[in-house]
Amino acid sequence: MRILVIEDETKVGCFIRRALEEESYAVDLCEDGAKGLEMALHTNYDILIVDLMLPSLPGLEILRGVRQARIQTPILILTAQSQVDQRVKGLDAGADDYLTKPFAIDELLARIRALLRRGSTESPGVLQIDDLTLTPATREVTRGGQRIDLTLKEYALLEYLMRHTGRVLTRPMISEHVWNQDFDTFTNVIDVYVNYLRNKIDRGHSKKLIHTIRGSGYMLKVD
Ligand code: CA
Numbered sequence: 687m688r689i690l691v692i693e694d695e696t697k698v699g700c701f702i703r704r705a706l707e708e709e710s711y712a713v714d715l716c717e718d719g720a721k722g723l724e725m726a727l728h729t730n731y732d733i734l735i736v737d738l739m740l741p742s743l744p745g746l747e748i749l750r751g752v753r754q755a756r757i758q759t760p761i762l763i764l765t766a767q768s769q770v771d772q773r774v775k776g777l778d779a780g781a782d783d784y785l786t787k788p789f790a791i792d793e794l795l796a797r798i799r800a801l802l803r804r805g806s807t808e809s810p811g812v813l814q815i816d817d818l819t820l821t822p823a824t825r826e827v828t829r830g831g832q833r834i835d836l837t838l839k840e841y842a843l844l845e846y847l848m849r850h851t852g853r854v855l856t857r858p859m860i861s862e863h864v865w866n867q868d869f870d871t872f873t874n875v876i877d878v879y880v881n882y883l884r885n886k887i888d889r890g891h892s893k894k895l896i897h898t899i900r901g902s903g904y905m906l907k908v909d
Contacts (some may be wrong), residue, residue, distance in 0.1 A: 687733070687842070687863060688711065688729075688863045689712070689713050689733045690714050690729070691714070691735045692716050692719065692722035692737060693740075694717045694741055696717065698787070701791075702735065702791075703715045705794070710838040710842040713866055714729075714866050718740070719747070720742045721742075722736070723747070723748045726748065726751075726757070727752065732760075732802065732863060735761075736749065736761060745763060746776060749780045749781055750780070760783075762785065762794075762798070763776040763777075763783075763784045763785075764785055765785075769786075783797050796823075813849065815895060815906060818848075827841065829887060834886050834887065839864070840883050843864050843879050847883075847904065847906040851907060852905065854899050855903050855904050856902055858871075859903070860876050880904055895907070895908065
C-alpha cells in the first residue's frame with residue numbers, strides 16, 4: 687500500500703515516513719503543498735496524509751483539489767490541537783479522519799489500517815484466501831496454519847495482491863502501490879519479488895495461489 691505524506695516540518699515528515707516504511711508501506715514524502723497536490727492528482731495512492739498548515743498551498747486546498755478531481759482516496763489530516771475550526775473545515779472538505787499533533791505513531795498506524803479497511807468487504811482485520819491469511823495489525827502471514835516469515839517488501843506485495851484477489855494486477859499497478867517514486871521501471875524487480883513470494887507461499891502446496899497472467903501481470907486466486 688502506497689502513502690503520500692504532505693508535511694512541511696522535515697522532522698515530523700521523516701519520522702512518519704520511517705515509521706510507515708517499517709510497517710512495509712511504500713511512502714512518498716512531499717514538503718510543499720502545491721507539489722503535493724500535483725503528486726496526489728497523478729499517482730494512484732492508497733492513503734493521503736496531509737498537514738493542514740503548509741507553505742505555498744494550504745492543506746484545505748489540497749483536499750478540495752483532490753475531491754474536485756473525483757479522487758476517492760482516503761485522506762487523513764494532521765492539525766494542531768488548537769485548530770478545531772481547521773479540523774471541521776478539513777472534514778467538511780473531504781477528509782476521512784484527523785490526528786492532532788503531537789500524536790502517538792501507533793495511533794497513526796491504527797487509523798491508517800482502519801482507513802484501508804473502509805469500503806472493502808473483508809472481515810475486520812484479517813485478509814484470507816483459501817488457507818492463506820494475512821493480519822495487517824500484526825503483519826502475520828500464515829498458510830495452512832503455518833506461520834510464514836516475509837521481508838517488508840514481500841509482505842507489502844502480498845498485502846496488495848490479497849486486497850485485490852481475483853483481479854489481474856499489471857506490473858505498473860503493482861509498482862504504483864508497492865514501491866515509491868524511486869522505483870526504477872526498467873528492472874525486473876517485481877518478477878523477482880513475485881518469485882520470492884511463490885517460494886514462501888506456494889512451494890510445497892498442491893494448490894497454487896499466485897498465478898502469472900501471460901502478457902498482463904499477476905493474479906492471486908484459488909484455481
Ligand atoms: Ca505544517
